[in-house]
Amino acid sequence: MDSHKIRNRTLFLAAVIFTGALAGAFVWAFFLVMNIGLNFVWKTLPDRIGFAFFPLVVCTIGGLVIGLYQKRFGPYPEELNSVMKKVKQNGRYEYDDIGISSVAALLPLLFGGSIGPEAGLTGAIAGLCTWVGDRMKRFGSDFKNLTSIGTSAALSAIFTAPLFGFAAPLYGSCEENGDDDDTLVLPKTSKIIVYLCAIAGALGAFMGLGALFGGGMGLPRFTEIHIGTTELVWLIPITLVGAAGGWLYHLFDRFSLGFSTLLGNRPVIKAVIGGMVLASCGMVLPFTMFAGESQTHTLSGIWTTMPAIVLLLTGFAKLFTTPFCIHTGWRGGHFFPVIFSGISIGYGCALLTGADPVFCLCASTAAVCGGVMRQPLMAVLLLFLCFPVKGVVIMLVGAIIGSAIPLPKFLQPEDGSLAKPSEKANEGDGGKPVGKTGTS
Incomplete structure (x- = not known):
């Protein structure tokens, strides 16, 4: 292998780890802002002006804000399934509206919406990874895979579930054999290593930032189970x-x-x-x-x-x-x-x-x-x-x-x-x- 190839492979691996870390940091920052906003709307405000119908007033105002925002910008963010489908089909996700989509993902969460953050976060991170890939594609065609890799890293950080994050972007994606059935198709060993590096970068950044500065998000971990x-x-x-x-x-x-x-x-x-x-x-x-x-x-x-x-x-x-x-x-x-x-x-x-x-x-x-x-x-x-x-x-x-x-x-x-x-x-x-x- 010549020095040029070695340099590009090394650069690509570094970009993969950076992409994972970027995804993890973005997820951490989003959750931090979300938790600050939730504490203000649902703890600070009720302590000062709380009354019996406080949720009705806040959610009605929230609906008005969300509706006006969508009237102005459109129905953001896209569903998770739609984001993943575009990444699989096109190998990229357009990033022109990352800011608009991120705000749209945050608003319903702040006003108490019974929804998860994964749709808006995955779209924003897929766009960021596409942006990085576009600026590094001159170093090799492998960089076009950064969007799919970033999606995997994002899902791992959002759910702190590396196996789910690894498998989800690959589910039903059968590009190597030309099929399109509902199966989990594993890529080549080299790609598996790449995905795992990105996931490690994402979880490392997400958990590291959480340990240093607080924030983050996660369901409780149940460790003891009795089966009789x-x-x-x-x-x-x-x-x-x-x-x-x-x-x-x-x-x-x-x-x-x-x-x-x-x-x-x-x-x-x-x-x-x-x-x-x-x-x-x-x-x-x-x-x-x-x-x-x-x-x-x-x-x-x-x-x-x-x-x-x-x-x-x-x-x-x-x-x-x-x-x-x-x-x-x-x-x-x-x-x-x-x-x-x-x-x-x-x-x-x-x-x-x-x-x-x-x-x-x-x-x-x-x-x-x-x-x-x-x-x-x-x-x-x-x-x-x-x-x-x-x-x-x-x-x-x-x-x-x-x-x-x-x-x-x-x-x-x-x-x-x-x-x-x-x-x-x-x-x-x-x-x-x-x-x-x-x-x-």
């Missing part, structure tokens, strides 16, 4: 309860899409209604608001003081508020809220059955995620971020049963992609970011 006769007796019933949640998610998603379509091209009205419905649910069942990450930490400390029926209703209600938010303009991801829903349902099942709580969480959450994602392997890889490896068999059983529950044709996702929510969210607003849009 009682647990095995209740495995299928608990799994079926979780699978019912995954099935209902698709029903709620279809209902929300129909409601959004009925309202037509009125982003402001839709977002205000979305905020009012979100707040109404939140005033009855407070945990139905927000992404669910910090709420999971809180719930894990107080669930034994709550009635089982409240825990179950909270889990199922959140499976409604998430797609309703997405379709009414509070755009974002669904992974964190869906995981929270499974955990809330699992705690309710633990109170009802007396089975080990972490066992119940593994079974119900895997079934909910399997039912929503319809991809058992990806659901389990995602759930490694909070559940012990010892529970992998329980998670596999739950995810397989959840994904095997058949959906009526009118509820079936239109493709076999990783992200299942609302590819057509806000289709009345144009279906994709196109600048100024619509009426009020």
Whole structure:
């Protein structure tokens, strides 16, 4: 190998690690700003001017802000599935509107939206990585892969789940054999090493910045699980309860899409209604608001003081508020809220059955995620971020049963992609970011 090739390979590996670190740092900074904003809106303000209907006022104002922002700039951010599809098909993601998209991703989170941050973050990081690749492509064609590599690193940092981050961008991507089926196709060994380097850079930057300056985001880590006769007796019933949640998610998603379509091209009205419905649910069942990450930490400390029926209703209600938010303009991801829903349902099942709580969480959450994602392997890889490896068999059983529950044709996702929510969210607003849009 000549010195020119060695230099380019070394430069490429350095760029990969830098890309991963850039993704991790961006995720950390986004979460830091989000947490500062959430503390101000939902802790500082209520302490000063709090009153009984505070959530309704804040979410209504939030809906107005979100709607006006979308009316001005378009339906940002794009869904995670749409971002990943563009990266797979084009090998790049345009970066002209990174700032607009990042603000659009932040707004619904600050106002209490029952959505996750992964959609907006992945799009912004994919754009940044494309920008880096464009400026380094003269050093070799390998640099065009930085966008896909950055997407993998971003997902790893967002969920602190390296296996999920590694597999998600490769799922269904069969470029090396020309197929397009719904399978996980591993690239060559050299590419695997490259992806792992990027993931290491992302997690290193994300966790390092969090350790030095605080901030960050993450679900609690459940480390102890007991599997005995009682647990095995209740495995299928608990799994079926979780699978019912995954099935209902698709029903709620279809209902929300129909409601959004009925309202037509009125982003402001839709977002205000979305905020009012979100707040109404939140005033009855407070945990139905927000992404669910910090709420999971809180719930894990107080669930034994709550009635089982409240825990179950909270889990199922959140499976409604998430797609309703997405379709009414509070755009974002669904992974964190869906995981929270499974955990809330699992705690309710633990109170009802007396089975080990972490066992119940593994079974119900895997079934909910399997039912929503319809991809058992990806659901389990995602759930490694909070559940012990010892529970992998329980998670596999739950995810397989959840994904095997058949959906009526009118509820079936239109493709076999990783992200299942609302590819057509806000289709009345144009279906994709196109600048100024619509009426009020």
